[in-house]
Amino acid sequence: xxxxxxxxxxxxxxxxxxxVGMMLVHNGVVRGWSRKDHAPVSAVRVSHDNAKMREICRExxxxxxxxxxxxxxxxxxxxxxxxxxxxxxxxxxxxxVKATFAELLDRIKAEAVIKQEYHEA
Numbered sequence: 001x002x003x004x005x006x007x008x009x010x011x012x013x014x015x016x017x018x019x020v021g022m023m024l025v026h027n028g029v030v031r032g033w034s035r036k037d038h039a040p041v042s043a044v045r046v047s048h049d050n051a052k053m054r055e056i057c058r059e060x061x062x063x064x065x066x067x068x069x070x071x072x073x074x075x076x077x078x079x080x081x082x083x084x085x086x087x088x089x090x091x092x093x094x095x096x097v098k099a100t101f102a103e104l105l106d107r108i109k110a111e112a113v114i115k116q117e118y119h120e121a
Contacts, residue, residue, distance in 0.1 A: 001072045001086040003027065010068055010090050019067045022094050024101045026087040032080035034117055041080060043118040048073040052112040060089075060104050065096030069104065073113050085113065 003025060010016060010023065030044050050073075057069040070088040078084060087105060091097040 001070075001083075003086065003088075006070055006086075006088055010070070010088065013068065016067065016090075019092055020090045021092050022097045023088060023090045024097055026085065026101070026105055027083060028085035028087075030078045030080050030082045030084050034119070040120045041117050042120045043080075044078050044084070045076070045116040045118070046073065046078055046084060047075055047114045049112045053108055056104065056107050056112065060100050060107075063096065063100050065092035066100050067091050069100075071104070071108060073108075085109075 007023060007025075010020075030041070032041055033039065034041055053071050053073065057071050060066065061069050067090045068088075069090075070086070072086045074082070074084055085108070087101070087108070089097050089101040089104060091100065
């Protein structure tokens, strides 16, 4: 995902200036170490349930103050430093956007993205 292009596309949508005062962006990348035990990670195989991601996004767009949500997960064998997950939440005020963003990230990671780490020998 080209974040700048995505932000510009959101800004061009009808109603943006009337409904958006904040956009939060998440650019998750593959870590070079395991969250579980800090063991070195050489690669991560990633897959995702695109339909589930869309379902979560559409559900969360119904929350008060939320104008739009964009989510994209990469797939395949990724190396440390590679982009993994992009999220954008656009909405009216920070209380609405921050709460929605936090839950969106947690739900997509728990319900729609599957990762298998490969550790250095």
